[in-house]
Amino acid sequence: MILQNMKQHMQGPLTLAYNWLPETKILLVGLAWIATFFLGLEDVRSQSEGKSKPNILFIFTDDLGYGDIGVLYQNERKKRDDRSKPWTSTPHLDAMAREGAILTNHYAAAPVCAPSRASLLSGLSQGHANVRNNQFDKAIANNHTLGNVLQKAGYATSAIGKWGLQGDKRWSRNDGAWIGRPTLRGFDYFYGYMRHVDGHEHYPVEGLYRGKKEVWENEKEVSDGLDKSYTGDLWTAAAKKWITNQVQNDSKPFFMFLAYDTPHAVLELPTQAYPEGGGLKGGVQWNGKKGHMINTASGVPDSYIHPDYANATYDHDRNETTPEIPWPDTYKRYATSVRRIDDAVGDLLQLLKDLDIDEQTMVVFSSDNGPSKESYLPDPYVPNTPDFFDSFGPFDGIKRDVLEGGVRVPLLIRWPEHIPPNSKVNTPSISYDWLPTFADAAGLPAPANSDGVTLLPALTGKGVQEKGLVYVEYFQNGKTPEYKEFSQKNRGRSRKQMQLIRTGNLLGLRYDITSADDDFEIYDILNDTHQMRDLGTQSAMDSLQRWMKERVLQVRRSDTSAVRPYDDELIPASRVEVVSEGLEWKTYQGDYPWLPKLNALEPVEKGFFSAYENFAFHTKPQNLFLIRGYLKVPEDGEYTFTFRTNEKAFLRLHDLILFDADYGYESNQILKSQVKLKKGLHPIKFILRNKNHLEKPFRLEWEGPNLTKSSIPASAFYH
Structure with missing residues (x-):
């Protein structure tokens, strides 16, 4: 009998350099998931209950x-x-x-x-x-x-x-x-x-x-x-x-x-x-x-x-x-x-x-x-x-x-x-x-x-090891202490709006932020632990500087109880080239207590479709779907998205949460989300549960500049 829910791991060095795979890479989880998906017989939750x-x-x-x-x-x-x-x-x-x-x-x-x-x-x-x-x-x-x-x-x-x-x-x-x-x-x-x-x-x-x-x-x-x-x-x-x-x-x-x-x-x-x-x-x-x-x-x-x-x-x-x-x-x-x-x-x-x-x-x-x-x-x-x-x-x-x-x-x-x-x-x-x-x-x-x-x-x-997100934002009046152990530039610094993002060994830092255009200080944090040598002003860092400014807008949602000076900034589009219209889809089998992250699981089927409204969801024996690609935003402005589903679903635009229809969600409850977007292509990832095998398990609409409320057309999706 195939051992269930045991992870097959590739051997690697324990001390890992910060050498990440691209986000699109799928991690293998192992024999249990393969058995589950290809045999389609077992409840994954009950499998985990039998595991030590x-x-x-x-x-x-x-x-x-x-x-x-x-x-x-x-x-x-x-x-x-x-x-x-x-x-x-x-x-x-x-x-x-x-x-x-x-x-x-x-x-x-x-x-x-x-x-x-x-x-x-x-x-x-x-x-x-x-x-x-x-x-x-x-x-x-x-x-x-x-x-x-x-x-x-x-x-x-x-x-x-x-x-x-x-x-x-x-x-x-x-x-x-x-x-x-x-x-x-x-x-x-x-x-x-x-x-x-x-x-x-x-x-x-x-x-x-x-x-x-x-x-x-x-x-x-x-x-x-x-x-x-x-x-x-x-x-x-x-x-x-x-x-x-x-x-x-x-x-x-x-x-x-x-x-x-x-x-x-x-x-x-x-x-x-x-x-x-x-x-x-x-x-x-x-x-x-x-x-x-x-x-x-x-x-x-x-x-x-x-x-x-x-x-x-x-x-x-x-x-x-x-x-x-x-x-x-x-x-x-x-x-x-x-x-x-x-x-x-x-x-x-x-x-x-x-x-x-x-x-x-x-x-x-x-x-x-x-x-x-x-x-x-x-x-x-x-x-x-x-x-x-x-x-x-x-x-x-x-x-x-x-x-x-x-x-x-x-x-x-x-x-x-x-x-x-x-x-x-x-x-x-x-x-x-x-x-x-x-x-x-x-x-x-x-x-x-x-x-x-x-x-x-x-x-x-x-x-x-999958690449993670190291991101911090925080507001505090006052100043950093003037301890002699600190570098001169970090003594008595005015705090106010602060932000940090790290990629590899390079760390982006902003203090006393006034706008989304403020430059990041960039440090080689392994070799400059006291953050004395700001690399952010070097021309070689121009592309990283731009990436950090864009990235920090793509991983968060504003909160009126904690206002930031970049809350009203338009979220930048991705700098990508796409192949064709339509979206990628994958199906997975498993019964989990929540909508799961699917990047660590092995899909049963996969393919592409030009229009999700014409996709035969009900014909798939699997109960979990991953749909992803890019949403083409026609012009700059504020967009209102409306969503409902019969079971459970979760949507991200870039890495920001657009809709969370999982924990506590009631069937067909209408959810709305407003985001300010720049013209261009924005990555979208959609996890859906369709255990009841409905033909049309969800509805997604938008409205915005020169757009009345309507279903998002197939022509707006790319992969």
Whole structure:
């Protein structure tokens, strides 16, 4: 019998150069899909349910910089033996890196908490996510999420720690109802802070610096009894309890989103040393007793400094004749907070070993954005500034910057027997790639609306890595700090509207954007990490400069709640030559919980048609269709597209989402979309489900300059 749903991968080097295939290239997925499509007998979803799926533990920290991790930067500072450069240690994270892989070119989707988390959880870039800029506590859109995708793939799901995407009355007319809380976005279980601002205080009962906070378990507030519970320990204990219960009582694989609210903001200290050992018997433990809920809920809150830092000194003036001075208490606190996260990671990894699920669990560790200069500490504490430890690493910029230091984040991943140890993956990637990656690991293609790509080929060294989109947009008043570690040109930069796009090793950057015509600064980001040498003014970069200006308009939709100066710009046509009129079509077989991305699947049939309205959809035994080609726009202007379908469909124009008739779509619901387009050819890609084999499963119309509302004629389509 043909093995089902097993991926046949081409062997390739683990450390991949950024050498991508063209977008039109189809990736082979393997024997399972071939068996499914050519035999046409099996439900692909049921096949994936029979496949061994990894548990997934995603550990997400708050404002932890790329440079805060030992193996990424701090160990290098230690080796220099420069007493003017204080350094910290993360031994457990370093061990995790040795046992797995470091993604050296990984980006957060935004340089601040809320939009970064929204993009991660939804699989959408900041050109499509509904939470942008500083929209804290705005409800994440009711669409595909990491939670509900993995739920439908057969996982038990949980979210522990900080959420901040629940919704409140600032962003909708719902009187503050939490319409975006985790249990309504695909998580079976939630324990943590619901509100964004609550994450600024790490003792919910005592509220030492920011007042008392609420802790929620699903829909119940449970802070009563959490005395002396430092959240860094509380979330770890809750995570260990849930994982243990899940493994011992349920055969389902699990997905956990473990979101720490440290080291962000107030820099409060734990009550005591991290308990020895780890896992089932050691480390932090859940006691479940009111007033002593976890085993570190004793001692004095905000008191413990890690002994490695308690008496730490440095030579501030780089002068051997000057006596070394103690670290200011602010930085002892920051280092202790980071080390506490490191201890928690070691504790959790030991738990996986104790439960005998170590080799069956993928563990990912990352951060939401670059390091912050916030501390919320009163006098006489000195302010927190990330340049004390160079928490931004070898980059310029911090939280709220689109410079590398604001969006390049640590990413470590460990998956024994799948990801080779001591690996470095140099492929540029971004946080919204994790939704398709986890779906792939679960044996399913990603939902069609995802802006990311699966990273499994790059991580495992098997198969060909698809080209991804690394794109960031963000608005913030103020200026970049004037740290001496930054290049002169990046000190005190006015931020405002910012944008980043990366292609290969070249990165395009715009600060204080006033129009779509503003030039990009272009950097060879591998050899110029501080972004000192702008290549964008060179004539050799003219074509790339033009491509970047066009590309950033082709991958996004405007959002009236986050206005950009290029929102009203006409979307440029593609610079392509076509062969003839008509569109390419392909059919696929499979029953998925969502409309799938089809680029990783093998088609059953394919061909071309001149007019889709005359195409015999109902004669095809397959239920999934991919239609693509180019739409010829007759003249510049605003076009209104109207669409409806009997089942499910998804349309992109370029890479922007034109219609999403998948999640929550009701049959024959009329959708409208307005876009401003330049005259010329615009690529269109259309995924359709026609399980009922209807003759005319959809209707697509347009109207625009000198065009009354009508079906789009065959003469407007090319391939």
